[in-house]
Amino acid sequence: MTVTRRHDARLHVSRRDFLTLGAGSFLGVVASWRLAAQQPDSLPGTGPAGRVSDPARAGRPLPPVTAADNDAAIQAIEKQIHCTCGCNLDVYTCRTTDFTCTVSPAMHQRVLALAQQGQSGQQIIDQFVRDHGIAILMAPPKRGFNLAGYFVPSLAIVVAAVALTLVLRRWVRAARPAAPAAPLGDAGATPEELARLRRELERLPS
Amino acid sequence: MTVLGNLALWLALLVGVWGALAGFVGRRQARPDLAHSARRAVFAMCGALLVAVFALEWALFQHDFNVEYVAAYTSRNLPIFYTWSALYAGQKGSLLFWATVLSVFGSLALVFTPRRHHELLPTVAGVVALVASFFISVMLFGHANPFHRLPYTPLDGSGLNPQLQNPGMVFHPPMLYLGYISITIPFAFAIAALLSKRVDADWLVAIRKWTLLSWLFLSIGICLGMWWAYVELGWGGYWAWDPVENASLLPWLTMTAFLHSVMVQEKRGMLKKWNLALIIGSWLLSIFGTFITRSGVISSVHSFTQSSVGYFFLAFLIATGIASFALYATRLPLMTAETRLESMVSREASFLFNNLLLIGIAFSVLWGTLFPILSELVQGTKVTVGPPFFNQVNVPLGLALLALTGIGPLIAWRRASLPNLRRQFAVPATAGGLTLLVLLVGGMRDFYALMAIALGGFVAATIVQEFARGARARHRQYDEAYPAALGRLIARNRRRYGGYIVHTGIVILFVAFAGMAFKTETEATLRPGESASLRSPYGHTYTFTHLGISQYDALNRQITAATLEVRRNGKPIGYLTPEKRQHVDGLGRPTFQPSTEPAIRSMLREDLYVVLGGIVDGTEQAVFRFTINPLVWWVWYGGMIVALGGLIVMWPGGAPAARRAQAGYGVRLVGDDR
Numbered sequence: 001m002t003v004t005r006r007h008d009a010r011l012h013v014s015r016r017d018f019l020t021l022g023a024g025s026f027l028g029v030v031a032s033w034r035l036a037a038q039q040p041d042s043l044p045g046t047g048p049a050g051r052v053s054d055p056a057r058a059g060r061p062l063p064p065v066t067a068a069d070n071d072a073a074i075q076a077i078e079k080q081i082h083c084t085c086g087c088n089l090d091v092y093t094c095r096t097t098d099f100t101c102t103v104s105p106a107m108h109q110r111v112l113a114l115a116q117q118g119q120s121g122q123q124i125i126d127q128f129v130r131d132h133g134i135a136i137l138m139a140p141p142k143r144g145f146n147l148a149g150y151f152v153p154s155l156a157i158v159v160a161a162v163a164l165t166l167v168l169r170r171w172v173r174a175a176r177p178a179a180p181a182a183p184l185g186d187a188g189a190t191p192e193e194l195a196r197l198r199r200e201l202e203r204l205p206s
Numbered sequence: 207m208t209v210l211g212n213l214a215l216w217l218a219l220l221v222g223v224w225g226a227l228a229g230f231v232g233r234r235q236a237r238p239d240l241a242h243s244a245r246r247a248v249f250a251m252c253g254a255l256l257v258a259v260f261a262l263e264w265a266l267f268q269h270d271f272n273v274e275y276v277a278a279y280t281s282r283n284l285p286i287f288y289t290w291s292a293l294y295a296g297q298k299g300s301l302l303f304w305a306t307v308l309s310v311f312g313s314l315a316l317v318f319t320p321r322r323h324h325e326l327l328p329t330v331a332g333v334v335a336l337v338a339s340f341f342i343s344v345m346l347f348g349h350a351n352p353f354h355r356l357p358y359t360p361l362d363g364s365g366l367n368p369q370l371q372n373p374g375m376v377f378h379p380p381m382l383y384l385g386y387i388s389i390t391i392p393f394a395f396a397i398a399a400l401l402s403k404r405v406d407a408d409w410l411v412a413i414r415k416w417t418l419l420s421w422l423f424l425s426i427g428i429c430l431g432m433w434w435a436y437v438e439l440g441w442g443g444y445w446a447w448d449p450v451e452n453a454s455l456l457p458w459l460t461m462t463a464f465l466h467s468v469m470v471q472e473k474r475g476m477l478k479k480w481n482l483a484l485i486i487g488s489w490l491l492s493i494f495g496t497f498i499t500r501s502g503v504i505s506s507v508h509s510f511t512q513s514s515v516g517y518f519f520l521a522f523l524i525a526t527g528i529a530s531f532a533l534y535a536t537r538l539p540l541m542t543a544e545t546r547l548e549s550m551v552s553r554e555a556s557f558l559f560n561n562l563l564l565i566g567i568a569f570s571v572l573w574g575t576l577f578p579i580l581s582e583l584v585q586g587t588k589v590t591v592g593p594p595f596f597n598q599v600n601v602p603l604g605l606a607l608l609a610l611t612g613i614g615p616l617i618a619w620r621r622a623s624l625p626n627l628r629r630q631f632a633v634p635a636t637a638g639g640l641t642l643l644v645l646l647v648g649g650m651r652d653f654y655a656l657m658a659i660a661l662g663g664f665v666a667a668t669i670v671q672e673f674a675r676g677a678r679a680r681h682r683q684y685d686e687a688y689p690a691a692l693g694r695l696i697a698r699n700r701r702r703y704g705g706y707i708v709h710t711g712i713v714i715l716f717v718a719f720a721g722m723a724f725k726t727e728t729e730a731t732l733r734p735g736e737s738a739s740l741r742s743p744y745g746h747t748y749t750f751t752h753l754g755i756s757q758y759d760a761l762n763r764q765i766t767a768a769t770l771e772v773r774r775n776g777k778p779i780g781y782l783t784p785e786k787r788q789h790v791d792g793l794g795r796p797t798f799q800p801s802t803e804p805a806i807r808s809m810l811r812e813d814l815y816v817v818l819g820g821i822v823d824g825t826e827q828a829v830f831r832f833t834i835n836p837l838v839w840w841v842w843y844g845g846m847i848v849a850l851g852g853l854i855v856m857w858p859g860g861a862p863a864a865r866r867a868q869a870g871y872g873v874r875l876v877g878d879d880r
Contacts, residue, residue, distance in 0.1 A: 050734075052755050055824030057788045058766040059800035062820035062829045064731035082590045088448055090592065096729065096831050097439045099819050100799040138592035140577075145585050149577045153570030153599050160562055168550055168558065175546030 059099055068112050077111055077121045081128055082138050090138050208273055208353040211261030215342055215351070218254035218305070221247050222339035229332020233401060241328035245316050248331045251338060252309035259306050262299060262352050266292050272359040275299055275352045281365035282792030283762040288366050291375045294383065295366055297500060297515060298345065298352035303380075304496075305341035307387045308334060315391045315416065323412040329398035330391070337390050344518045362791040365762070368801035371789070374434025378427060382454055385424030386492040389457060391416040393489035396482055397530065400537045405482065407472055413485070414468060415856060420488075421461045422852040428454055429845030436838065439802045439817060444841060447596040452575045453495030456568050460488040463564040466557050466614075473619065474554060475544030480561070482541070486530045491568075493523045498575070549621035556614040563607045570599050605657050608716050611709050612638075612665035615672055633671050638664025658720035662713045669706045669713075676703070700854050707851030714844030721812075721837025729819070733827045742812055742834045749773040750782070750816065755826040764788040766800075768818045768828050772807065782807060784818035784830070813838040 052058060068074055078092035085103035087094050091111070095104035107128075114124045128136045140146035225247025232240030262275070266289050271277040279292040279299070294300040312334030316327055345351050366375075392413040399409040431454070432444035445451060464484040470477045501516020547554055574591045582588045616630040641663030645656055673692065676699070680691035696703040730738035732752035739749045753769040766786040772779050782805035789797045807814040812834050819829035 050826050051824050052766065052821060052826060053757050054764070055821060057757060057764045057800065058786045058821045060820060061823060064822055064827070065729045065829055069729050080594070082592065088592070089446070096817070096819070099802050133587065135588050135590050138590055139595040139598070140581065140589035140591065145581065146589065149574070149581070149591065149595070150599065153566065153573050156569060157562065157566035157603070160566065161559070164558060164562055168547055168555055171547040172550055175548050
C-alpha cells in the first residue's frame with residue numbers, strides 16, 4: 001500500500017504492518033482501559049499509589065509519617081537537641097527542612113526509641129548529653145560558667161542603666177545653676193528678635 | 207581576560223597603597239598636591255577594580271572553566287541572573303565585589319561632599335584607599351585570587367548551590383554588602399574629623415546621609431535575607447539567630463543607635479564622644495561580620511568555606527580597632543558637651559535610654575555569638591548557643607525597646623512637665639491598655655505575644671497622635687485640607703515624620719514576630735486523593751488534598767512536584783505545588799543533592815507553607831509538612847515600610863527650617879545673626 005502525504009513525501013507501509021499497527025493500538029487502548037479498571041491506583045484514596053517515573057529525582061525515599069513524628073512532646077525534646085550534621089539547627093527543624101540530612105532522622109529515631117523505653121523528656125536529653133557532650137544542647141544549661149552567658153548581658157544593661165541614671169542626675173544637677181528661670185529679656189534679645197523667635201517656634205512642629 | 211583582571215588587581219593595590227600614603231601624609235603636611243593625588247588615586251583604584259570585575263564577569267559569562275572560581279560556582283546551563291550573581295557567590299569574588307563597591311562609594315563621597323568639608327577629604331581618601339587595599343591584599347596574598355587558573359579545564363562547572371538559585375541571591379547579598387561597605391565612608395569621615403580635631407557637629411552633617419544610606423541598605427538587605435531564608439527551605443525560617451545573621455544585625459543596631467543620638471548632638475551639642483564611638487564601633491562590627499562569615503571560626507549555615515582569609519580579617523580588625531580607639535582617646539578632651547541635660551524627663555534622656563537598649567541588645571547578640579568560643583577557652587567545652595538562648599535574653603530587651611519607641615516621641619526636648627506628659631500619654635496609653643484588654647478577652651495567653659501586640663498598639667497610637675496633631679496644626683494655621691496638610695507635614699519635616707514611618711514599620715515587624723507564637727504544623731503521608739487537615743489560630747480548618755506527583759524538566763533542573771488542592775472550611779481556595787528539584791549541569795549530570803522548594807500561599811492573616819519531604823518507595827505516596835505561619839505577610843510589608851520611611855528621611859530637600867535644623871544645632875535656628 002502506498003500513502004501519499006501532503007508534502008510530496010511518499011510513505012511506504014505494507015498491508016501487514018498497517019494491520020499489525022492498528023491491532024496493536026487497539027489492544028493497547030483496551031489494555032490500558034482494563035488496567036485502569038482493575039488497578040485504580042491513581043484514583044483518590046482507593047489503593048496503593050502509582051509509581052513515579054524517576055524516583056531518584058525526588059531525593060532520598062522517606063518512610064511514612066507515624067503518630068510519634070507529630071507528637072508535640074517529642075518535638076519539644078528535639079527542639080532542645082542540636083543536630084550534629086553541621087547545620088546549626090535543632091533536630092526537629094533539621095529533619096523537617098533539610099531532607100538531604102541523614103543525621104537528624106537518625107537522632108529522631110533515637111529520641112523515639114528512648115521515649116518508647118519510657119524515659120521522660122529530661123532523661124532523654126540527659127542521655128544525649130552523656131552520649132555527645134554538652135554541645136548537643138541548643139542552649140547551654142544554666143549552671144557554672146554558662147550562667148555568665150545568660151546573665152552577663154542583662155547584668156551589663158542593668159549596671160549601665162544605673163550608671164547612666166547617675167550620670168544624668170549629675171548632669172541635671174550641674175545644669176540647674178547654669179539655667180536659672182530668668183526672663184527671656186535677660187538673654188539680651190530685642191523685642192524684634194523675640195517676635196522672630198515666636199514666629200520660628202510656631203513654624204516648628206511640636 | 208584573567209591576565210587583565212590580575213593586572214587590574216595589582217594596579218589597584220599599588221594605586222591604593224599610594225592613595226593611602228598620599229592621603230595621610232598630605233593632610234599631615236598640609237600639601238595640596240598630595241591631597242589631590244590621594245583623591246585621584248581613589249578614582250584610579252575604582253577604575254582598575256571595575257576592570258577586574260568586568261574581567262571576572264567576562265570569564266563567568268564565557269564559561270571559562272579553566273578559571274577555578276568560574277568552575278566552582280557556575281555551569282553552562284546556569285540561568286543568566288545567577289551567572290551574574292556568581293560574582294559574589296564565593297569567597298574570592300565577594301572580596302573583589304567588596305573592594306570595588308568601596309572604591310565606588312569612596313569616589314562618590316569625594317565627588318559629592320560639599321566644599322566646606324574639603325579639609326576632611328584627604329584623610330577620607332586615605333582611609334578608603336587603605337581599607338580597599340587591605341581587601342585587594344587578601345585576594346592577592348591570601349590565596350583568594352578569583353582569577354586563579356586550574357591546571358586542566360573541566361567540561362562543565364559545578365554550578366551554583368541550589369539554595370543560592372533563588373531571586374534572593376540577586377538582591378540580598380548586594381544589599382547587605384552595600385550596607386556593610388558604605389559604613390566605611392562615615393568611619394573615614396570620623397577618622398578625618400578626629401585627625402583634624404574638627405569634632406563639632408559640622409562633620410556629622412557630612413556623614414549623616416551616608417550613615418542613613420548604610421542603615422537603609424542594611425535594613426533592606428536584612429529583610430530580603432529574612433524573606434529568602436523563609437522561602438528557601440533549610441535555613442530554619444526567617445530568623446534563626448545564626449552567627450552570620452547576628453553579624454548583620456550588630457552594625458544595624460549600633461547605626462540605629464547613632465541615628466537617634468546624632469539628633470541630640472545636632473540639636474543640643476551633646477553626646478559627641480558617644481556618637482564618634484558609635485560610628486567607629488559600627489564599622490568595626492561590619493569588619494567583624496566579614497570575619498565571622500569568612501573565617502569559619504563559628505559554624506554557620508551562611509558562611510563561606512573555612513579558609514586562612516579569616517586570620518587576615520582578625521589581624522585587620524584588631525589593628526584598626528586599636529588604632530581607631532587610640533586616636534579617639536587622644537581627642538576625648540576636645541569633645542566636651544556644649545549644653546547640659548536639663549531634666550531626666552526629656553527627649554534627650556529618652557534617646558540615651560533608647561541607645562542603652564540598642565547597644566545592650568547588640569552586646570547581648572555579640573555575647574551569645576561569641577559565647578561558644580569563650581566557653582571553649584574557659585571550660586574547655588564548646589557549647590551551642592541557639593535560638594532558645596537568644597530568645598530568652600533578647601525578647602524582653604526588644605519589648606523594652608518597642609516601649610521606648612512609643613515613649614520617646616511623647617517627651618519634649620529639654621524638659622517635660624507633668625501636665626504635658628499627661629496630655630501626651632493619655633491616648634497612646636489608653637490604646638495600649640485597650641489592646642491588651644481585647645487580646646485577653648479574646649483568649650490570648652502567650653505573655654510575650656500579648657506584650658508585643660499591646661505595646662504595638664501603644665506605639666501605633668503615639669504615631670497616629672503625632673501625625674494627627676501635626677496635620678491639625680497645619681489645617682488651622684494654613685487652612686489646608688487634612689490630606690494636603692498631612693502630605694505637606696511629611697514633605698516639610700521628612701526627617702521627623704519619615705522617622706515615624708520607620709517606627710510604624712518596626713511596630714508591624716514586632717506584631718508579625720509575635721504571630722509566630724501561634725504557628726501550627728503537622729506532618730502527613732498522603733496517597734493521591736487523601737487529605738490532611740490543619741486548624742489555623744483564627745479557627746479556620748484548612749484541608750490539603752494530594753492530587754498526584756508529576757515529573758518534568760525545567761531550565762537546569764529536573765522537577766518532582768506534588769499538586770495539592772487547598773480548601774478553607776470546605777471551600778476551595780486554590781492549589782499548591784511543593785517541589786523537589788534535582789539540579790543538573792550542562793551535560794545532564796546531577797550536580798547537587800535534590801533540593802526542596804516549599805509552596806507558599808501568603809495571605810493577610812496567615813501563610814500556608816507546604817513542604818514535599820519526599821516520596822515513599824518510589825510511589826506517588828508522599829510525605830508532606832503542612833505549616834500555618836500567622837502574620838508572616840506583615841514581616842515583608844513591615845520591612846518595606848521601614849525602607850520607605852528611611853527613603854523619606856534621606857530624600858533631599860524639605861522645609862528650609864528643617865534643613866537648617868539638620869545643618870547645625872536647632873537653637874541656632876532662632877539665635878543666628880542674619
